[in-house]
Amino acid sequence: MNEMKLYIPARSENEVFARNVVAAFALPLNPTLSELSDVKTAVSEAVTNCIVHGYRDREGEIQITCRTEGRRLHIEISDSGRGIGDVEQALQPFFTTLEDEERSGMGFTIMQTFMDEFSVRSKPNEGTTVTMTKCFAPEADGDADAR
Amino acid sequence: MRMQGDRRGDNLYIYLFGELDEHNVSEMREQADRLIDENASSTRAVFDLAGVKFMDSTGIGFLIGRYKRLKRYGMAMYLENPDAGADKVLSLSGIYTLMPKI
Numbered sequence: 001m002n003e004m005k006l007y008i009p010a011r012s013e014n015e016v017f018a019r020n021v022v023a024a025f026a027l028p029l030n031p032t033l034s035e036l037s038d039v040k041t042a043v044s045e046a047v048t049n050c051i052v053h054g055y056r057d058r059e060g061e062i063q064i065t066c067r068t069e070g071r072r073l074h075i076e077i078s079d080s081g082r083g084i085g086d087v088e089q090a091l092q093p094f095f096t097t098l099e100d101e102e103r104s105g106m107g108f109t110i111m112q113t114f115m116d117e118f119s120v121r122s123k124p125n126e127g128t129t130v131t132m133t134k135c136f137a138p139e140a141d142g143d144a145d146a147r
Numbered sequence: 148m149r150m151q152g153d154r155r156g157d158n159l160y161i162y163l164f165g166e167l168d169e170h171n172v173s174e175m176r177e178q179a180d181r182l183i184d185e186n187a188s189s190t191r192a193v194f195d196l197a198g199v200k201f202m203d204s205t206g207i208g209f210l211i212g213r214y215k216r217l218k219r220y221g222m223a224m225y226l227e228n229p230d231a232g233a234d235k236v237l238s239l240s241g242i243y244t245l246m247p248k249i
Binding site for chain 2: 012013015016019033034037038040041044045048051052101102103104106107109110113114
């Protein structure tokens with residue numbers, strides 16, 4: 001078991017840093033490139049949500065906690081921003097509150113699809129926490145080069 | 148540079164480079180729209196994603212935005228060479244029904 005916590009200001013320039021840090025943290029578990037790509041994409045979606053929706057137009061902090069447990073990677077990403085009034089609605093594919101900004105409304109759908117477990121809890125004016133888990137496939141013996 | 152345009156006959160090829168996320172998207176939007184406006188007499192635009200090393204759902208929004216702009220000029224849009232990661236995001240969104248992968 002291993003654990004890490006990362007606190008970053010909610011700025012879009014930190015998105016690439018956040019997803020690469022989580023990927024680097026997962027590397028000792030020897031995930032496949034495809035599994036790693038899924039994790040990076042899901043993290044990028046969650047961090048983008050904190051910046052674009054949680055802290056819209058203001059400064060704030062994003063907390064990222066990661067924990068490994070066997071071949072499972074647990075990730076929790078939180079902001080203390082505006083929160084989501086109707087989580088059920090926000091989870092619908094293609095739903096977006098920002099129609100004018102070329103938003104796809106696919107962020108939560110991607111997190112749900114690319115990760116094995118996913119949940120979101122949110123309170124208006126308090127913030128949002130996304131929790132997700134990726135279960136990496138068992139490592140094949142003597143197959144290190146193919147991974 | 149995040150983008151390069153290449154006009155070949157009636158086709159406008161737009162090559163994208165780098166990571167397509169919230170941080171880079173506004174610059175890419177400006178560059179793509181400039182290329183589209185300058186080549187509005189083309190019949191179709193092909194976005195080549197071979198140089199895109201990462202893409203999240205911001206990329207879907209970006210591509211749909213360009214699709215709408217192209218449509219105003221009567222131009223069709225196509226995608227080519229997404230890597231496995233980008234292809235997974237694009238397939239999930241159903242975007243290939245609007246802009247086929249060639």
